[in-house]
Amino acid sequence: MTIFVGTASWTDPTLIKSRKFYPPGCNSAEARLRFYASQFPLVEVDSSYYSMPNGSNSVLWVERTLPGFVFNIKAFRLFTGHQTPRDMFPKDMQSALPQNGKKNLYYKDMPEDVRDELWRRYFEAIAPLHDAGKLGAVHFQFAPWVTSAPDGRAHVEHCADVMAGRHMMAVEFRNRSWFDEKHASSTLALERERGLVNVIVDEPQGPANSIPSVWEVTSPSLALIRLHGRNHETWNIKGATAASDRFNYDYSNDELSELSIEIQKIAKSVSQTHVVFNNNWENQGQRNARTLMEILGAAAKSPLEAGP
Template structure:
């Protein structure tokens, strides 16, 4: 039977202070507060730039055992290189400290631009490069180049499975050949709701189902109505009942909707959702 983890995308939002974070809570303790409310969070800063091992260690230490970070892959790989010729950029990404999360490391998300169409050859080459375990990621990380501006982290405390999800935002990724490639590589095609700005691709391609909820009516801004949360709860339950592990990240951070909607969705799935640490 699969597991269900519900959380938020990112946590460092000034406008959450006093709305979700208690007034007076020091910024350095905001992740600790998130980890007390949710069993997972999507680490967003890694998308914009390579982070440092010290940061990953601090994030790991701020969370309890059993907590899981989903880590967004770098936009240099997805938006600048468009998945082409990315062996060394992937090595730099994994050498930047991702592996320092240890047993807190969950799936890695690769978010594509909205206009990027599916090129089957490029997709297959990229999927072939993705490490399927932390040990394989460490070996790839040792191929980093001098563009890595920090001390590399290429060690692991244990060799664990490493899962990946691809957030495609173009309908061409519904090509049966693309779905077959994803299934062959065990990579999840993310179910991503973006206020109608891109298609919601609902195809299960792996044991993992990765869901991102960016807003139903306004991107990153609108809250989810109770009936809409009921709808998502039914879908999550169905995936779980089919034996899938499901992660759901609310990314409608405007007006602090994301954490409150994530808690409301969790309330609808208390019998199957992994609870936050007490």
């Protein structure tokens, strides 16, 4: 039973501004990542969702982290069905984008050759992480409007086809239709059939863009748990200027103890378990991650033990 605990991002603006995690003088990108990797064995890269990842950054991340440190990396927003501003595409490709007068573009808008080139560049950019044995899962957080209807399912299967034989694909849905009474069984069957990792979430319940915690393993290799917090008031907050505005929640020790029981149960069924705290307001995620590691005890990998 191997449990890696970490957080979503190590560079959130509120984390840096708070001065509650990084020690004095830890001001450069290199120093921050080196310090983070001395505290945790796992991190989730969120910047690759907003814009295409950069291969030179991947090389630096490999150099600045301990052997066995693991990066889970988010899929580019276009791939997951989200609206994508034109300036988030590589500059040299922007002239090839559809000239339809729209500020935001979607995957369905893209010519096939543009799609293929974006996928190629994405894989090229994360190759240094994979080659160094530091790439965990590629995390696909599908848009709330990607439903369990045939067109939504077809898009998920398309992404699975592209990813097949390349990297481990983890799937997080943001539309509750995937796990309603009618579709829950078929959703899990799809994930098992395609070897996709079912992302187990802890998040506010009720809104159409939240899903229940489905503690099911769909890949023998990995279980991925993402803890978003339980702040109903901010889940769909209007006018948020950063993701941390939405995920402002501090887990209590009792809540973490309850979660640890489920995490250890699920960890018995897979080779490796990743727990990612996405409650990224100031240092909440880092504090909660440390507490969970203490609760898990020997089951949680320490950074110096983060080998295969």
